[in-house]
Amino acid sequence: MEGPAPWERLSEEELEDQYSPSRWVIRRGAEEALRTYSHIGDEATKKARATRKSLLHVPYGDGEGEKLDIYFPEGVSEASPFCLFFHGGYWQSGSKDTSAFMVNPLTEQGVTVVVVAYDIAPKGTLDQMVDQVTRSIVFVQKQYPCNEGIYLCGHSAGAHLAAMMLLANWTKHGVTPNLKGFFLLSGIYDLKPIVYTSQNAPLLMTLEDAQRNSPQLLLEAALTRPLDPACHVLVSVGQHDSPEFHRQSKEFYQILRQGGWNASFEEIHDMDHFEIIWNLTQKDYVLTQGQPRGLSSLAPPLAQGVILDQVPRRAPCMELASPSALSLPLPVCVCVSHE
Numbered sequence: 514m515e516g517p518a519p520w521e522r523l524s525e526e527e528l529e530d531q532y533s534p535s536r537w538v539i540r541r542g543a544e545e546a547l548r549t550y551s552h553i554g555d556e557a558t559k560k561a562r563a564t565r566k567s568l569l570h571v572p573y574g575d576g577e578g579e580k581l582d583i584y585f586p587e588g589v590s591e592a593s594p595f596c597l598f599f600h601g602g603y604w605q606s607g608s609k610d611t612s613a614f615m616v617n618p619l620t621e622q623g624v625t626v627v628v629v630a631y632d633i634a635p636k637g638t639l640d641q642m643v644d645q646v647t648r649s650i651v652f653v654q655k656q657y658p659c660n661e662g663i664y665l666c667g668h669s670a671g672a673h674l675a676a677m678m679l680l681a682n683w684t685k686h687g688v689t690p691n692l693k694g695f696f697l698l699s700g701i702y703d704l705k706p707i708v709y710t711s712q713n714a715p716l717l718m719t720l721e722d723a724q725r726n727s728p729q730l731l732l733e734a735a736l737t738r739p740l741d742p743a744c745h746v747l748v749s750v751g752q753h754d755s756p757e758f759h760r761q762s763k764e765f766y767q768i769l770r771q772g773g774w775n776a777s778f779e780e781i782h783d784m785d786h787f788e789i790i791w792n793l794t795q796k797d798y799v800l801t802q803g804q805p806r807g808l809s810s811l812a813p814p815l816a817q818g819v820i821l822d823q824v825p826r827r828a829p830c831m832e833l834a835s836p837s838a839l840s841l842p843l844p845v846c847v848c849v850s851h852e
């Protein structure tokens with residue numbers, strides 16, 4: 514019989530503290546950190562929308578909140594790697610309209626960036642958000658079947674949603690996305706401690722809900738192995754994230770390795786929970802730059818295609834002019850051969 518989990522030994526106040534990321538920032542006060550985070554997200558999104566070719570508020574489902582923004586790299590008319598971003602905010606705050614953090618540096622390097630909205634609480638439940646994220650990826654794969662890899666990037670609660678995709682059952686959606694990498698920043702992978710914090714007030718998660726939506730617990734119990742052994746998972750945490758956030762990331766990384774995943778772990782030097790994401794607006798940041806540890810190191814296609822500027826072609830593609838019933842000018846390509 515195993516003993517209590519480390520978080521079960523914490524008092525209510527300690528647990529609240531550990532799961533309040535803004536209390537752990539070192540260069541500013543908690544409120545100022547949250548304000549700066551919103552401000553930088555806001556500015557980055559305005560800049561991305563003003564300077565990049567984009568398709569905004571594209572529906573990936575029938576729900577009012579089921580929309581995504583697509584930002585294209587300059588001059589790339591057909592296939593490219595796709596980075597899908599899922600914002601954080603404890604599943605109860607944040608918006609795609611203020612989360613285009615990495616759009617400018619990544620599109621500059623030939624990556625198409627998709628910023629996905631999902632119904633935050635209290636409108637959405639965890640199960641619904643996971644389903645929405647799944648369908649957003651299916652949508653992108655169907656619209657862009659010749660993508661050169663889909664890379665999921667999530668921050669905090671968004672890293673949790675991205676991590677749930679390691680367990681997604683794609684067969685019922687009729688398409689298996691070309692997932693090449695996961696980029697999980699300061700995430701939460703075991704939701705059970707959250708049930709006992711004030712963060713759960715709008716979420717109304719029961720322990721069963723938490724269990725069903727915890728990638729850590731699901732992977733521990735899973736008998737499945739990664740479909741694509743080349744798909745890389747980077748689990749990353751800020752040096753100034755709380756000890757519980759560190760523990761969650763390290764344990765999740767270990768579970769991934771035990772399950773046969775091609776995973777790596779990185780503590781980002783001198784970054785707090787918010788800096789880890791707002792620095793994605795910078796081209797020379799460790800996570801957006803090239804070698805050895807940035808997005809490019811996630812998988813060889815990005816490393817070769819994006820950073821070394823030789824976008825590899827998986828298969829010959831043809832562009833179709835008018836792709837979908839959505840009557841959006843989406844560039845869709847059709848694979849005419851497979852390797």
Ligand SMILES: N[C@@H](CC(=O)c1ccccc1NC=O)C(=O)O
Nearest residue numbers: 533534535601602603604669670
């Ligand atoms: N109330 C939280 C807010 C928070 O955790 C947060 C805010 C913006 C983006 C991500 C966050 N954390 C996890 O999703 C805090 O105390 O920091």
